[in-house]
Amino acid sequence: MRARFIACASLGVSALLAAACATRQVAIEGGGTPKAIRMVAVQLASDPAPTKYSAIIAPNAQVDLAFRVPGYVVQLHETKGADGRVRPLEPGDSITAGMVLARLRRPDYQAVADKARGARDEADAGIHAAEAQIAEAQAGLERAELDFERVSTLWEEESVTKPAYDGSKAARDIARAKLVAARSALTAARERAVSASGQLQEAEIALGDTELRAPFSGILFERHVDLGAFVAAGSPVFTLADLRLVKGLFNVPDSTLHNFRQGQALDLTVDAFPGDTFHGRVVSVAAAADARVRSFQIEVSVVNPGLKPRSGMIASVQVEETDGDRQVQIPVDALIHDPIRDLYLVYGAEQRSGRTYAKAIPVQPGPLSGSSVRIVRGLNPGQRIIVDGANLLRPGDLVREVD
Secondary structure (H helix, E strand, C coil), rough: CCCHHHHHHHHHHHHHHHHHHHHHHHHHHCCCCEEEEEEEECCCCCCCCEEEEEEEEEHHHHHHHHCCCEEEEEEEEEEEEECEEEECCCCCCEEEECEEEECCHHHHHHHHHHHHHHHHHHHHHHHHHHHHHHHHHHHHHHHHHHHHHHHHHHHCHHHCCCCHHHHHHHHHHHHHEEEHHHHHHHHHHHHHHHHHHHHHHHHHHHCCCCCCEEECCCCEEEEEECCCEEEEECCCEEEEEEEEEEEEEEECHHHHHHHHCCCCCCEECCCCCCCEEEEEEEEEEEECCCCCCEEEEEEEEEECCCCCCCCCCCEEEEEEHHHHHHEEEEEEECCCECCCCEEEEEEEEEEEECCCEEEEEEEEEEEEEEEEEEEEECCCCEEEECCCCCCHHCCCCCECCCC
């Protein structure tokens, strides 16, 4: 009796296990009743939406102006302020090219220049003295050679003694040595004159560098010193920027880089000036991507006669997409959000063993447009996807298309 009970129990467990396995097999293969679905073809967006970029406004040129020599500031350029009082230059003031912005104390550098000038004049005088010595040595050599020629003739005729002949020859040799020495002295004098001229030029340059002039017209961004301050060589004194021509800088991904080319006209808008459009042209397209953000920088040059856009402002740039950049759109009902993996997907259909199964396709959605949503990445025009019934599906479900 006990054996019969155990046998029956074993048969029951086996039946349950068989049923469970069968159910699992159906789930894996997407068996059961096919779910009714309706499919549509992916379409191109009806209108190519312009892409908007944020550009940072920067001056065409911005430099820190500094003295090449150290010294005490004894003069700052002054201008009349809004209250009518004369004051030193302040940020925002207009600067014209060549304007003397500041001066250092000159006497120290003037003394060095005067000393160098005296050394140069002394070297020039040394040249004149050496030239006179050469003329004198040349004349002495000519006399000595004539005298030696006369004594040589007499020596051949045995009309002079050997000491007289030797003395005339020695006098000629001494005159030749004096000429060589005079010429060497002239060369040395000329070298000293060149060195003295160089030192004078350096001293005059240093003297001229006690004045700091504006290299171009622009706007003063910052003044770093006050009257009476000591400044070191190379230490910034003013920051000057040219805003008559500004540039807008923005980055684009590699997928849209082909939309930009040098000379291309682009319009910029700035929130600070509603209703104003600033016309510019692309002057630079980066040849390599920024290693930090993996995007390419575009530089747009904008003529700015009214000095409205200022450095640091944010401008908007709208670029119309080409046909090759047009996004696709799908009915919003076809888009499914997977909260577990935090991603969006749509369902397509695939055939296996004569049956149709649901297949998940990850996508990157764009903006909504009515009852449709743009798809940035993941779908191609003409690709068929499931619309009706998509929210009830799981990957691998058995499906059946209906009209």
